[in-house]
Amino acid sequence: MKNPRKFIIQKFTEYYRDNANKIPLPTSYKKREFGFILSDKGIMLRHKAFSEPRFFRDFIKLITPSDVYHSAAYYKHPSREMGKKEWIGADLIFDIDFDHISTPCTEEHEYWTCELCDQAGVGKQPSVCSQCGGSKFKMVAWLCETCLETAKSEALKLIEFLVNDFGFPPQDVEVCFSGHRGYHIHVERDEIKQLDQDARKEIVDYVQGTGLKVSLHGLMPVSRKTGQKIIGPDLNDPGWSGKIARGVYDIIVTYNLQQLKEINGINKNIASLIFLQREKILKTWNTGNPWGSIKGIGIKTWEKLVEISVVNQAVSIDTVVTIDIHRLIRMPLTLHGKTGLKVVSIPSKSLERFDPLRDAVAFNEGTLKVYILAAHRFRIGKEIYGPYERETVKLPMAAAIYLLCKRAALLTD
Ligand SMILES: [Zn+2]
Numbered sequence: 001m002k003n004p005r006k007f008i009i010q011k012f013t014e015y016y017r018d019n020a021n022k023i024p025l026p027t028s029y030k031k032r033e034f035g036f037i038l039s040d041k042g043i044m045l046r047h048k049a050f051s052e053p054r055f056f057r058d059f060i061k062l063i064t065p066s067d068v069y070h071s072a073a074y075y076k077h078p079s080r081e082m083g084k085k086e087w088i089g090a091d092l093i094f095d096i097d098f099d100h101i102s103t104p105c106t107e108e109h110e111y112w113t114c115e116l117c118d119q120a121g122v123g124k125q126p127s128v129c130s131q132c133g134g135s136k137f138k139m140v141a142w143l144c145e146t147c148l149e150t151a152k153s154e155a156l157k158l159i160e161f162l163v164n165d166f167g168f169p170p171q172d173v174e175v176c177f178s179g180h181r182g183y184h185i186h187v188e189r190d191e192i193k194q195l196d197q198d199a200r201k202e203i204v205d206y207v208q209g210t211g212l213k214v215s216l217h218g219l220m221p222v223s224r225k226t227g228q229k230i231i232g233p234d235l236n237d238p239g240w241s242g243k244i245a246r247g248v249y250d251i252i253v254t255y256n257l258q259q260l261k262e263i264n265g266i267n268k269n270i271a272s273l274i275f276l277q278r279e280k281i282l283k284t285w286n287t288g289n290p291w292g293s294i295k296g297i298g299i300k301t302w303e304k305l306v307e308i309s310v311v312n313q314a315v316s317i318d319t320v321v322t323i324d325i326h327r328l329i330r331m332p333l334t335l336h337g338k339t340g341l342k343v344v345s346i347p348s349k350s351l352e353r354f355d356p357l358r359d360a361v362a363f364n365e366g367t368l369k370v371y372i373l374a375a376h377r378f379r380i381g382k383e384i385y386g387p388y389e390r391e392t393v394k395l396p397m398a399a400a401i402y403l404l405c406k407r408a409a410l411l412t413d
């Protein structure tokens with residue numbers, strides 16, 4: 001068996017030879033820092049700057065990096081060391097990665113590789129490697145359709161926040177599939193370039209619903225002569241008020257009796273009452289005031305439902321990425337070293353139809369015979385492959401390269 005690293009570099013070289021000229025450079029690229037992970041050593045080369053697109057393209061063809069990044073920030077001197085760059089401003093960026101999102105399938109696609117030899121396997125890592133006796137392992141993120149779908153729906157939620165709540169024009173909100181586990185969202189507007197870390201943290205808190213006080217969004221008891229009544233936000237309200245209302249509406253529409261009973265802090269009898277009266281509650285949402293419509297459902301119950309609705313409506317993002325004003329982000333049409341898929345820029349309107357396992361495939365030609373150590377089931381394009389264990393299989397190039405990049409397969413002699 002041959003180590004596949006040289007082969008992967010050769011395929012990446014071919015890709016950049018054919019595609020480097022199509023890679024779009026970001027706006028104001030002369031003011032940005034570029035970074036590359038070197039394929040052979042796995043180390044990061046930073047503080048590069050380019051005065052013309054062709055210099056960038058020639059460079060990428062020359063070094064064949066495994067991953068390519070540019071700064072979200074603009075600098076007076078992008079090629080100087082960090083403290084001497086003179087920061088001018090930065091785009092607003094978000095990272096949605098299924099590493100940060102809890103999905104029920106995470107345990108189903110655990111995968112490990114040995115750090116000392118080429119052993120790999122599905123499931124929990126062993127205590128000792130059966131091949132080399134080593135005890136250091138790396139957990140590998142397997143590309144899972146459910147996880148990717150979850151990441152996409154988080155991205156769609158975030159776009160709604162950015163367009164409807166913050167008022168950014170959709171054409172200024174760029175969405176990129178990262179080539180691996182999720183999406184990056186990137187806003188380029190003069191208004192946000194100067195925002196410091198604290199201001200960016202405020203934006204993070206807003207989209208995550210951190211510190212949200214429901215009474216400030218209109219849910220409260222009101223004294224009437226006829227007794228206590230409750231009022232609350234409307235489905236069409238702007239911002240979080242409307243999200244809260246729509247979130248509670250969704251819970252009432254979609255939760256079954258068991259799910260309602262499992263809500264912490266809601267009495268089982270009240271859960272049954274909500275379930276039995278759901279039609280009536282939903283009807284009043286269009287005609288009047290649902291929050292005060294059912295006797296026996298009090299403010300504490302609504303507050304519990306709102307709590308869950310906030311969690312469902314908030315977006316799971318990697319906080320650190322948005323707050324870091326020197327962050328590097330991946331460039332569209334460059335490859336991801338852990339999958340061999342490419343980073344793809346997607347107009348926000350087309351995100352719903354985007355299929356990462358079809359639309360981000362970079363190696364469309366040829367087949368390759370590989371020895372697969374172990375693999376969970378996976379899809380590339382229309383085909384589903386695996387699961388495999390210790391077998392030699394001839395695969396289309398993209399599927400083979402995916403396994404080689406994951407260190408799940410070796411080249412046959
Ligand atoms: Zn080993």
Ligand SMILES: [Zn+2]
Nearest residue numbers: 105144146147
């Ligand atoms: Zn999954």
